[in-house]
Structure formats: structure tokens, C-alpha cells
Amino acid sequence: MYYPIYRPRRLRRTEGFRRMIRETILHIEELIYPIFVTYGRDKREEISAMPGCYRFSIDNITKEVREAAELGIPAIILFGIPDKKDEIGSEAYNPKGVVQEAIRAIKTEIPKIVVITDVCIDEYTSHGHCGVVRDGEIDNDATLELLAQMALSHAQAGADIVAPSDMMDGRVKAIRKVLDEHGFQHTPIMSYAAKYASSFYGPFREAADSIPKFGDRKSYQMDIANSREAMREIRLDIEEGADIIMVKPALPYLDIIWQARQKFDLPIAAYNVSGEYAMIKAAASQGWLDEERVILESLTCIKRAGADLILTYFAKDVARLLRK
Ligand code: PBG
Numbered sequence: 001m002y003y004p005i006y007r008p009r010r011l012r013r014t015e016g017f018r019r020m021i022r023e024t025i026l027h028i029e030e031l032i033y034p035i036f037v038t039y040g041r042d043k044r045e046e047i048s049a050m051p052g053c054y055r056f057s058i059d060n061i062t063k064e065v066r067e068a069a070e071l072g073i074p075a076i077i078l079f080g081i082p083d084k085k086d087e088i089g090s091e092a093y094n095p096k097g098v099v100q101e102a103i104r105a106i107k108t109e110i111p112k113i114v115v116i117t118d119v120c121i122d123e124y125t126s127h128g129h130c131g132v133v134r135d136g137e138i139d140n141d142a143t144l145e146l147l148a149q150m151a152l153s154h155a156q157a158g159a160d161i162v163a164p165s166d167m168m169d170g171r172v173k174a175i176r177k178v179l180d181e182h183g184f185q186h187t188p189i190m191s192y193a194a195k196y197a198s199s200f201y202g203p204f205r206e207a208a209d210s211i212p213k214f215g216d217r218k219s220y221q222m223d224i225a226n227s228r229e230a231m232r233e234i235r236l237d238i239e240e241g242a243d244i245i246m247v248k249p250a251l252p253y254l255d256i257i258w259q260a261r262q263k264f265d266l267p268i269a270a271y272n273v274s275g276e277y278a279m280i281k282a283a284a285s286q287g288w289l290d291e292e293r294v295i296l297e298s299l300t301c302i303k304r305a306g307a308d309l310i311l312t313y314f315a316k317d318v319a320r321l322l323r324k
């Protein structure tokens with residue numbers, strides 16, 4: 001089929017045609033909204049590198065969650081910022097910790113929203129690493145027990161899904177085992193399976209106050225240059241019992257999402273991370289990009305690459321745009 005018999009522009013001519021042959025359509029149902037919860041009362045602190053995102057105290061968080069639920073967003077993911085940190089991140093698995101209390105408040109007031117929790121101790125450790133530090137190194141196996149306890153405390157507080165983001169080897173298996181032993185066989189695990197040592201997490205680390213005090217995360221998060229290794233990481237997590245797999249970040253890693261889509265049949269989530277958010281916000285504030293269009297384009301492309309679910313700080317904006 002060649003020009004002039006075939007003219008691809010014929011079906012692009014009107015919005016009616018374009019709508020009929022559009023291959024990828026975003027839905028509100030695919031969005032997961034990340035929210036930061038912190039100690040204290042009546043807090044709503046804007047994160048400077050993430051305009052429009054806040055750290056909420058527990059008394060203010062239900063309002064934010066209700067707003068998301070009313071927009072039709074089906075799920076949130078919670079990140080906690082505790083008031084005290086220590087070497088082993090004790091607040092992470094404190095049954096009365098900030099996230100545990102936030103889950104209880106949210107599940108009481110807005111029971112229908114799916115509450116996912118980030119399982120990782122970096123926001124809770126004084127050194128800011130995602131694992132226990134021994135002799136200047138991150139001790140994998142000593143961390144597993146803490147992660148399992150953290151996930152269990154979230155499930156006991158009412159979390160619907162737990163999402164380990166630490167990248168320790170064997171964490172999915174360790175978490176699955178402890179959840180099952182305590183009667184939480186039905187709590188799904190969404191694993192950050194292919195999580196890269198990315199510089200795009202910068203604004204998040206400011207938000208969560210989790211910048212590592214020494215070194216970096218390259219001994220546990222993946223090398224940005226690797227893709228075959230990502231498929232291995234995903235396979236391992238599936239074998240260990242993951243129910244949903246995640247690729248993170250999203251936009252610079254569309255090839256990874258695409259490969260994972262070809263190879264695996266589990267639901268795939270993609271994390272449109274803080275740096276991806278900050279770039280759009282910064283450019284839009286200068287009038288250099290059309291914010292609404294760039295948001296919709298970014299998320300549509302993440303979905304086109306193969307993501308079933310998208311974690312995004314733009315969730316509320318997107319829900320509003322899609323409702324229009
Ligand atoms: C670790 C965690 C991080 C993010 C989500 N979970 C930070 C990190 O690995 O340094 C980053 C999310 C983002 O940048 O939006 N608890």
C-alpha cells in the first residue's frame with residue numbers, strides 16, 4: 001500500500017477519526033497517588049522542589065485522601081516521615097508509627113480507597129540508607145527481618161497492599177512468609193522490582209528527608225545502564241511471590257516497561273517519580289511547556305509502553321483533566 005493509494009493522513013483529519021483509532025486511552029482507574037504523612041498536628045508543608053505536593057499530618061491527611069477518592073482515584077501510596085530516626089529505623093515497624101496511624105485514620109474514614117504502603121526504612125534511619133549499616137556496608141540479610149516486620153505492621157494496621165522499595169535481595173520472599181504466618185495470605189505485594197539508582201529521586205529525598213548521610217544507593221539499586229538485569233530482578237520477585245511488579249523511574253525507562261510487558265504477564269506499575277514531576281512543574285512555571293498537555297502526554301506514553309498502573313504526583317490533576 002503506497003502513496004497515493006494509501007494516505008495515513010486520511011484518518012488523522014478530524015478529531016472524530018482520531019478518537020476512533022486511538023490505541024491508548026488513560027483511565028482514572030490506573031492512577032496511584034503518592035502521599036507523604038508526617039508527625040505533629042495541623043501540618044500541610046509544601047515540598048519546595050515539588051510544588052503542589054505536601055507533607056500532611058495525620059489529622060489533615062484524610063481530607064486529601066477524600067478529595068482523591070472523590071475524583072475517582074482508586075489507590076494511594078503512603079510514605080512516612082517520623083519524628084525520630086535511629087540506626088535501625090525503629091519507627092518504621094512501630095505499630096503506632098505515622099504510617100500505621102495514618103492507615104487506621106484513612107481506612108476508618110474512607111474505607112473504599114486502596115491503601116498501599118511503601119515498605120523501606122530509608123525515611124526512618126539516621127543514616128538515610130534503605131538497609132541496616134554494618135561496617136559501612138548495607139547488610140542485606142539483617143535488613144530482611146526489619147522489612148518483614150514493617151510490612152506486617154502495615155497489614156495489621158489495615159494496609160491493602162504492601163510495596164517494598166528497598167531493593168534488598170530476597171525481600172519479597174521474606175515479606176510473603178511473615179504475612180502468611182500472621183494470616184495475611186490475601187495481602188498483595190507490589191514490588192519495586194526494577195528500581196534504578198536514579199538521580200530523578202532528588203526531590204523525593206528532600207520531601208522524605210532521606211538523603212543518605214554517606215555514600216549512595218548504588219550497591220542495592222540498579223545500575224541505570226542495565227536492562228537485561230532488570231528482567232532478572234523482575235523474574236526473581238515474581239518467583240518470590242510478587243503480585244504486581246514495578247519499574248521505576250518511568251519516563252527515562254520506557255524501554256524497560258516495554259520489555260517487561262513482553263516477558264511477564266503480571267500487572268505492571270510504573271513510577272512517574274519526583275524528578276519527572278519537578279521538571280514539568282519547573283518548565284511550566286516559566287511558561288516553557290503547556291503543563292496539562294505535557295502531563296497527559298507523559299502518562300499516555302508510559303501506558304503505551306506497557307504500564308497498567310501509574311504512580312504519579314499528578315494523579316489529582318490527571319483525574320480532573322480526564323473528567324473534563
Ligand atoms: C524509598 C523510595 C524512594 C522513592 C520511593 N521510595 C527514594 C529512594 O529510593 O531514594 C522515590 C520516589 C520519587 O522520587 O518520587 N523509600
